[in-house]
Each structure stands twice: as structure tokens, then as C-alpha cells.
Amino acid sequence: xxxxxxxxxLRPNSGEEEINKVIETTTKIxxxxxxxxxxLNKWGMKKLAYLIKKExxxxxxxxxxxxxxxxxxxxxxxxxxxxxxxxxxxxxLAAAITEEGVTEAIAAVSAREASAAAEIEAAETDDKTEVKxxxxxxxxxxxxxxxxxxxxxxxxxxxxxxxKAEGTAVVSKETTTEAKKEA
Amino acid sequence: xxxRPQKKLFSRRKSCRFCGDKExxxxxKDVKTLRNFVSERGKIIPRRIVGTxxxxxxxxxxxxxxxxxxxxxxxxxxxxx
Numbered sequence: 645x646x647x648x649x650x651x652x653x654l655r656p657n658s659g660e661e662e663i664n665k666v667i668e669t670t671t672k673i674x675x676x677x678x679x680x681x682x683x684l685n686k687w688g689m690k691k692l693a694y695l696i697k698k699e700x701x702x703x704x705x706x707x708x709x710x711x712x713x714x715x716x717x718x719x720x721x722x723x724x725x726x727x728x729x730x731x732x733x734x735x736x737l738a739a740a741i742t743e744e745g746v747t748e749a750i751a752a753v754s755a756r757e758a759s760a761a762a763e764i765e766a767a768e769t770d771d772k773t774e775v776k777x778x779x780x781x782x783x784x785x786x787x788x789x790x791x792x793x794x795x796x797x798x799x800x801x802x803x804x805x806x807x808k809a810e811g812t813a814v815v816s817k818e819t820t821t822e823a824k825k826e827a
Numbered sequence: 828x829x830x831r832p833q834k835k836l837f838s839r840r841k842s843c844r845f846c847g848d849k850e851x852x853x854x855x856k857d858v859k860t861l862r863n864f865v866s867e868r869g870k871i872i873p874r875r876i877v878g879t880x881x882x883x884x885x886x887x888x889x890x891x892x893x894x895x896x897x898x899x900x901x902x903x904x905x906x907x908x
Contacts, residue, residue: 651897693901702898733897735855 645679645710645746647738652723653702653730656689662728667705673719679711680746683753696730708753710741841878845887853886855893861900865891869901 650670654663663686671681687704696702716734723729741749845851851860864872864879864887871891874884894900 653898692898693895694898694904696898731897733893735893 645712645741645743646736647682647708647710647741647745647749648716648734648736650707650709650716650719650732650734652705652707652732653692653696654705655697655728655730656699656701656703658703658728663703663705666726666728669722670707670719673715673722674707674709674711677712677715677718679709679715680750681707681709682746682749683708699730702730708737708749710746710749843878843880843883845883846880853883853890855890855897855899858894858899861887861891861894865900867905869895869903869905 652666652670654666667684667686671684674681683706685706687706689701690704692700692702720732720734723732738745845853853860855861864877866872871888874881879887891900895902
């Protein structure tokens with residue numbers, strides 16, 4: 645068994661059914677040949693760096709699998725026949741992979757996906773809880789900080805004035821203290 | 828002809844970014860990093876300009892060529908066409 649990864653670019657105007665059909669046939673070829681799919685990922689629509697068969701967009705699908713060279717040649721033969729496939733590329737990642745290695749790789753992929761999903765969920769839940777519980781207090785805090793900022797700005801302006809007109813310094817100091825009390 | 832004194836003044840030691848940052852890996856699917864090593868025209872920038880070491884430049888070169896094959900990077904011209 646060898647480990648390969650394949651990227652297929654499919655026609656952007658092809659329907660969901662056709663895309664799924666291509667993916668199913670490739671996975672079937674892999675599993676029929678006693679190989680196993682490690683990762684299957686639909687990257688979706690992407691802009692192509694150059695035109696392929698007069699298309700500017702492409703639907704990307706990514707396979708990471710363990711299989712034999714015969715299966716790869718069969719997959720590529722099918723891709724060449726299929727009109728939906730714009731372009732494909734297969735890369736050999738490892739010359740030999742054991743069954744243990746396959747299970748390990750699958751576990752690694754699932755762990756990575758789980759962690760990514762957990763991160764997204766955590767971010768979402770954090771946002772929600774913050775909005776729900778601290779909604780009122782947050783608003784208050786914001787108002788307070790705004791007021792403080794305004795006061796500070798005023799104070800600064802007054803201080804500048806002080807330097808210019810020393811005579812009014814006492815008055816301005818009094819006003820600043822008042823402003824602080826208000827805050 | 829006078830000797831060129833400026834050359835020494837303006838030369839700065841370049842270092843390989845992949846040797847310096849161990850977390851930065853070369854992968855043909857990582858288009859964002861590959862973009863740094865490709866000119867606006869889509870050409871691979873030579874080693875003497877970007878300063879990558881020989882080992883990493885070889886890997887980079889292969890990655891860029893693979894990315895081109897699968898339309899992540901252009902063969903020539905900008906990504907717009």
C-alpha cells in the first residue's frame with residue numbers, strides 16, 4: 645500500500661449529484677482495491693489561477709488515501725473519461741503505509757477536524773453567553789469608559805490651555821476635579 | 828572607473844526563512860506562503876534575491892510547480908489573468 649493524495653477540479657456548473665457521483669466512484673475504486681480513504685474533503689468553489697477548459701472557477705475535491713498504483717491509474721482513467729472533471733493531480737506521499745499507519749492517520753485527521761470544530765463552537769458559545777449575561781453590564785461599562793475618555797480629553801485640552809494662560813490655571817484645575825467626581 | 832563602495836554599504840545578510848522559522852513548512856497547498864516566493868509575473872524568485880538555502884529552495888521550487896499544475900498559482904501573469 646502506498647499513500648497518495650489527489651486533488652480534482654470539477655466543472656463549476658455541474659450539479660451536486662454529478663459531484664457526489666465522481667466522489668463515490670473514486671472512493672469505490674479505492675475500497676474495492678482493499679485500500680482505504682484517510683481523508684475526503686470538499687473544498688468547494690475556488691478561483692482558478694488560469695483558465696482550464698474556458699472555466700474561471702472550479703470545484704475542488706481532495707482525497708487522501710492508501711492504495712495501490714493500479715487503483716490510481718484506474719481512478720485517473722475514469723477522470724480522463726469524465727467530462728465533469730477539468731483537471732486532476734495525484735501525489736505520492738509515502739512509498740509504503742501499513743494498516744496501523746492508516747488507522748493512525750485517520751485518527752489524526754479526525755482529531756484535527758474535531759479540534760477545529762470545537763474551536764468554532766467555543767467561539768460561538770462564548771459570544772452568545774457574553775451577549776446574554778453581560779449584555780447590560782457591558783453597555784454600562786462602555787458608557788463609563790466613554791465618559792472617562794471624554795473627561796480625559798477635556799482635561800488634556802484644559803491642561804494645554806493652562807500652559808497658555810497661567811492665570812486661569814486654578815479655575816481649570818477645579819473643573820477637572822469636578823469632572824472626575826462626575827465620572 | 829572607481830570601485831563600487833556602495834555595494835558593501837547596502838549588502839545585508841539574507842537568511843533562509845524556512846530555517847529560521849521551523850513552524851513554516853513548504854506545502855503546495857499553502858498558497859499564502861508560496862506567494863511570497865513568486866514574482867508578480869508568477870516567476871519563481873531566485874535564491875540570490877530571497878535568500879533561501881539550497882535545500883529549501885529546491886523544495887519550494889517543486890511545491891510551486893505542483894501548485895501551478897492544480898491552478899493554485901499562475902504559470903505566467905497575475906492571478907487575475
